[in-house]
Amino acid sequence: MICAIPMLIIIVPLLISSDDAFSGLVENIFSNSFNTILKIILGLGMSLIVISYGFSVKKGLSAQLKPCNFKGVENIYVISFLSVISACYLLYLFSQLAYFFSAFSGILPSGYKFNVSQYARKGFFEMCVIAVINLAVTALCILLSKKNNGKLNYAIKAFCTFISVFTLIIIATAVSKMVLYIKSFGMTVLRITTSSFMLFLAIVFISVILRIYISKINVLKTAIITAGCVIFVLGTVNVNAVSAKYNYEAYKTGRLKNIDIYAMYELGDEGIPYITKLACSKKP
Secondary structure (H helix, E strand, C coil): CCCHHHHHHHHHHHHHHHCHHHHHHHHHHHHHHHHHHHHHHHHHHHHHHHHHHHHHHHHCCCCCCCCCCCCCECHHHHHHHHHHHHHHHHHHHHHCHHHHHHHHHCCCCCCCCCCHHHHHHHHHHHHHHHHHHHHHHHHHHHHHECCECCECCHHHHHHHHHHHHHHHHHHHHHHHHHHHHHHHHCCCHHHHHHHHHHHHHHHHHHHHHHHHHCCCCCHHHHHHHHHHHHHHHHHHCCHHHHHHHHHHHHHHCCCCCCCCHHHHHHCHHHHHHHHHHHHHCCCC
16 A cells, blocks of 8 residues: 555646546545644654653663763854844844734724634744744753753853743733633634644743752653643533523624624534524514
8 A cells, every 4th residue: 555655746746737526526535634633643643742742751661871081062052043033032022122012902904905714823823933942952952051050051041041031921912812812702612722722832931941040850851741621621511502602692792793603503503592592683
């Protein structure tokens, strides 16, 4: 089957170009199954890592590593690198103050060309990219920098703390944009899970800041435990029912000017009682 894949890569595009019906069929299959395939691949990959780590912790296994002569990168190089990154972030922060912090006051920035939904989505993806980059930068600097009796250089601590705090500010602004989005258009399952993911990232970066000053803090364990707790809560709480109730109550009290009936239908059985109440309402 694996050997057939290279041939399929050649054959399938030829068949797609030769027949519109087959082209539509293939497009429909991939449009419906791409997300599922992606989730399976990511799920299997993460499962192998997490389960292996769990067994190693339970059985007290550790990798048999040979002694290494590497003592760490000279601090002057790390400090120079971090100072440039920090200066760039500081300049960026000041230049984007109106854009980043306008969501805290519940308004869009003046002259902003997108609507609330695009504002929130853009903020979320910006936050994800910055968080991944900053987590990699701080982790590498903490691990690779030269230690003095097992302790980090004070300047490296200060720069790593600044980068982590900067990331927390970006996460906070992304959360405020999501709150503005929910206030404007109501709550959905995706908006709840997105907010939960941002909460997870915030806890990870708080643990990174603590790790800079307390070497006993294990960021990886903290991240795994936090992720487990978030997933447990999302799996236990009836998120669909919470969304349906919030949207109905917000519309009833006037906090939402309009209610998305199609979004209520997508919530399944949990949305039916509230759709019934809306149907019985005298409001046209």
